[in-house]
Amino acid sequence: MPLSPVGHDAVSTVLGTTLDGLSLRRDVIADNIANVDTPGFRASTVDFETALRASVLSGDAGSLERGTALGVTATATPVGADGNNVDLRHEAMAAMQTQYQYQVMTRAMSDRFDLVKTAAGAS
Helix, strand or coil: CCCCCCCCCHHHHHHHHHHHHHHHHHHHHHHHHHCCCCCCCCCEEEECHHHHHHHHHHCCCHHHHCCCCCEEEECCCCCCCCCCCCCHHHHHHHHHHHHHHHHHHHHHHHHHHHHHHHHCCCC
C-alpha cells in the first residue's frame, strides 16, 4: 500500500516513493526466501531506483506522484537442477540491506515531518 507523502513537495514525494519501493522489495525478498525449496520457482528482484533517479534528474517529481513504475523482474541467478534459482545467501544479504535502507528512510521521513511541523509553528 503506497505511503502518503507529506504535502506535495518533491522531497516528501521522493521519500514516500523510496519507502514504497523498499517495502515492495522487502515483500519480494520474503517471497523468494519462502520459496527457496520450491521446485521451478524463479526468484524476482525489485528495481525502483532507475525510475526514481530519472525523475529526480529530470526535475519532474510530478511523475512520482502519478505513480513511479516499481519494476519486479526475474533474477538472472543460474537455475539449479530442480528449476529453482533462489540464492539464499544473496537473499539474506538483500533483506538486511533493505531493512537498513528502510530504517534510514523512515528516519528521514520522520525528520521531514518534524521540519514541516516546526515550519508551521506547531510544537
